[in-house]
Amino acid sequence: MNAKTSSTATLNERAQTALNDNFLRNAVKFTTERLRTNKVSATDELGNWEEWREQGRQIRLHTIAHLDYYLSLFVNNVRALGGHVHFASDAKEAIEITMNIVKEKHTRSVVKSKSMLSEEVHINQVFEQHGIEVVETDLGEYIIQLAGETPSHIIIPAIHKNKEQVAELFSNVAGKRLPADTAVLAGFARSKLREKFLEADIGMTGCNFAIAETGSIALFSNEGNARMVSTVPKTQITFMGMERIIPSLEDLEVMATLLPRAATGQKLTVYMSLINGPRRSDDSDGPEELHVVIIDNGRSKQLGDPEFQEVLNCIRCGACLNACPVYRHVGGHAYGWVYSGPIGAVLTPLLHEDKELANASSLCGACYEACPVKIPLHDMFVYQRRRNVEEALTKKAEQLGMKAFKFISSNHRLFHRILRISQLGQKPFVKGGVITAKIGPLKGWNTYRYAPKLAQHSFRDTWKALDTELQFELQEMGPEMKDRLADILKKRGDTHESQ
Incomplete structure (x- = not known):
């Protein structure tokens, strides 16, 4: 072999x-x-x-x-x-x-x-x-x-x-x-x-x-x-x-x-x-x-599994392999067992216990569009990944990383501070508008592509600036413009009251 x-x-x-x-x-x-x-x-x-x-x-x-x-x-x-x-x-x-x-x-x-x-x-x-x-x-x-x-x-x-x-x-x-x-x-x-x-x-x-x-x-x-x-x-x-x-x-x-x-x-x-x-x-x-x-x-x-029973519908045509961007880059032997491509990445963990294959998908849904009997393989990848997490089969670094993300993202003030620190901390690694460094979790990604840099202004900052600008413009409006705006919003069915 x-x-x-x-x-x-x-x-x-x-x-x-x-x-x-x-x-x-x-x-x-x-x-x-x-x-x-x-x-x-x-x-x-x-x-x-x-x-x-x-x-x-x-x-x-x-x-x-x-x-x-x-x-x-x-x-x-x-x-x-x-x-x-x-x-x-x-x-x-x-x-x-x-x-x-x-x-x-x-x-x-x-x-x-x-x-x-x-x-x-x-x-x-x-x-x-x-x-x-x-x-x-x-x-x-x-x-x-x-x-x-x-x-x-x-x-x-x-x-x-x-x-x-x-x-x-x-x-x-x-x-x-x-x-x-x-x-x-x-x-x-x-x-x-x-x-x-x-x-x-x-x-x-x-x-x-x-x-x-x-x-x-x-x-x-x-x-x-x-x-x-x-x-x-x-x-x-x-x-x-x-x-x-x-x-x-x-x-x-x-x-x-x-x-x-x-x-x-x-x-x-x-x-x-x-x-x-x-x-x-x-x-x-x-x-x-x-x-x-x-x-x-x-x-x-x-049988009887609401998440995976439909995998038994497969008629072994191989259409999902031909459509899958992952298979088209690595071929069949990278999947490590008899069945390859999206159907193999779902079947193998179910029949052969190779659970890491759930990650061999971009979740693009091309396999579902190609399948002649409409098996939702892209959903099954998500189900298997969730089960891997529940069974603590993911890497320790990934588990810690997701716990850290949960802690940070659940506190909007902390999230905003971390985002600002990251915007400053990325500067030594940004070249030509992208991050090219092959370090930490970016090592695998940046081997074949570049990671985009964090935007200078976050969505939250941009939204706040737009809101301030809108409030200023509303204050400058005369009574007639405010009435016209209220009529427009009413016709659109907008439940928000005009200023």
Whole structure:
């Protein structure tokens, strides 16, 4: 695991590593801007985007509010189709269930389509520890698997890699030097992965959406690999987050309209597959066995929480990452876990206990505006910061600083005196109208920008001067002007009496 992905480093250390990586920053900026532009074009062409967003939000709100009912309906329908359903309360149980299936099938190799949940439970590392070959078949996931890294983006895992870096990784696998040519590299990956599809004993997939009324599993992909993973191997294991459910196929139509447009600006993903149980006698392909592992891993703790339950509405489109000014500067590895961007900064403290990520936001609200199901992530950052304060998780210096501010600001005379002292005390540090010194709490801020100086006259002083001037002008007015002023104020409905 490299420095970028190390979860032992602090948020500031990870961010600093990313900020010093010019290629990373340029690559992330270029790709996220392109995705945002594509999204705007696709949503404008669709029309009534806000109505679609609200419809998506209502579907997710309804589903999560009745999650027990829809999960029960889905499970019954999967079993009626001949599938097996397992429940895992946490990552440990998910691994145990999976390994039992793997051992029963005497598995030597596993192929996987893209699944953030499998990253969450670190199933690949477990396979490797047991001598089982595991291969990611999504091109981006395959690249970062070879690099020994975690995804840098929910939709585009290898957003931080260029052709030269990919060529080096693929050359190590090929045993010969491959050119940094996109067509050549894609061709190599295609031929290599085809071998793995044919050899694999088990195929593993994630789950974009589970349809309760039919027991179906919906997979969205642009490369066709998910379809290969779910049809060629004899056994299929699907990892499903307990919240990844929707009531009906009609609701899937809404989600299939929202997700690709929000994620990449596509009208529809290239491949959308519906899996309805294992292969039947008249089917030409498909697995002989289907195992669906429904995983909690901390999700149920958000049910009934008025501040965080809506985070379960997420459809994993990545739109909030593309809109977030923090993500666009530091990329995904600075977040330290599987999920990055605004959704990661909210989910990670809830599922993984990394509470400092609540500070990885400017609270600008761009994530809410981008979200196709209108999750108020910017509000959730505030809720988490408040909880951090209540649990005394903030730095001691910050706690003391806020107590001092409370004491000073609650006494207007003391506040005014401190303000005057500060206006005088800042003079040695002011250059060109700004404070450039990198000292104390200004050290981090002034590394990348300058702090504005305190105004020579405070608002209180300015208001007092204006009030004095107004009183003087009123005294100089004649009776006629005062009467006219009174009439004007009366017509405006002003309750204040004229002088």
